[in-house]
Amino acid sequence: MRNPSSLKQEFLKKWIKGLQICSATKKKMSIMERRKAIKVSADIAMASTRKSTTYWSHALMANASKDDTNKIIIENILGNDDDNSKRIIFKKASMGISMSQKRIVRSKKIVRNSCKISRRARKISPSTIAKKLVKKRTQVLKSLVPGGEYMDDASLIKETLDYIISLRVQVDVMRHLANNASHEINDPKTSS
Amino acid sequence: MSSRRSRSSRQSGGSRITDEQIADLVSKLQLLIPESHTRRSNKVSASKVLQETCNYIRSLHREVEDLSDRLSVLLESTESDSDQAAIIRSLLM
Numbered sequence: 421m422r423n424p425s426s427l428k429q430e431f432l433k434k435w436i437k438g439l440q441i442c443s444a445t446k447k448k449m450s451i452m453e454r455r456k457a458i459k460v461s462a463d464i465a466m467a468s469t470r471k472s473t474t475y476w477s478h479a480l481m482a483n484a485s486k487d488d489t490n491k492i493i494i495e496n497i498l499g500n501d502d503d504n505s506k507r508i509i510f511k512k513a514s515m516g517i518s519m520s521q522k523r524i525v526r527s528k529k530i531v532r533n534s535c536k537i538s539r540r541a542r543k544i545s546p547s548t549i550a551k552k553l554v555k556k557r558t559q560v561l562k563s564l565v566p567g568g569e570y571m572d573d574a575s576l577i578k579e580t581l582d583y584i585i586s587l588r589v590q591v592d593v594m595r596h597l598a599n600n601a602s603h604e605i606n607d608p609k610t611s612s
Numbered sequence: 613m614s615s616r617r618s619r620s621s622r623q624s625g626g627s628r629i630t631d632e633q634i635a636d637l638v639s640k641l642q643l644l645i646p647e648s649h650t651r652r653s654n655k656v657s658a659s660k661v662l663q664e665t666c667n668y669i670r671s672l673h674r675e676v677e678d679l680s681d682r683l684s685v686l687l688e689s690t691e692s693d694s695d696q697a698a699i700i701r702s703l704l705m
Contacts, residue, residue, distance in 0.1 A: 451684050564673075
């Protein structure tokens with residue numbers, strides 16, 4: 421596991437970079453725009469700390485890059501890294517996800533048809549109920565983790581572990597910033 | 613244990629992952645989720661862990677949104693974001 425404080429620093433640097441880009445491109449933002457910029461920069465910064473090692477980071481970046489304004493942020497934050505990773509992310513945004521969606525629709529139809537056939541033969545037992553619960557909860561988890569719908573169960577759990585750690589880092593840094601910023605405003609003396 | 617393993621081999625979907633691997637991952641997940649009260653570690657069901665995980669992720673998402681709201685109000689009051697960001701960064705490091 422990576423050192424959490426180094427993760428926090430990396431996230432913070434990238435997030436601030438993203439925020440600077442946003443404020444440079446638009447001098448006066450409405451509060452809604454500012455809020456969106458903050459959240460998007462934070463998400464992109466969080467995803468880029470993992471880069472190409474996890475699936476969810478790719479899916480998150482791919483979703484963000486659908487919006488043209490975010491592309492500039494992504495380009496700049498990934499700017500230090502090689503161009504290949506950038507190209508992969510933008511490609512995945514357009515191609516990979518749409519292909520997996522067709523696959524999912526087809527497989528769902530197959531499962532539905534096979535369920536109709538075997539329903540009469542199946543007996544209700546506590547293990548079946550437990551299995552159903554696990555299936556149901558897994559579906560919910562898939563909707564929460566970015567890119568989760570296209571993963572098998574074991575990868576989903578691995579990705580969830582990583583995603584939770586990164587989310588925690590994001591929340592910690594943002595909370596720190598919010599607390600310090602409110603202190604700064606209420607008490608303008610800087611403590612050295 | 614053996615009955616569970618035979619059940620997994622009957623599963624459709626083609627995932628060749630053993631139940632042991634999944635149990636290992638589920639236990640790791642359990643460690644991450646904040647649950648303070650004592651739990652008999654052997655008897656935690658996978659569905660409970662999954663449910664707690666989903667709730668935890670949702671609460672983290674909600675917190676990110678709340679913090680974004682707070683920050684959008686706070687950062688609005690300064691002239692330039694980058695200056696204040698630099699100050700705050702020096703405070704945090």
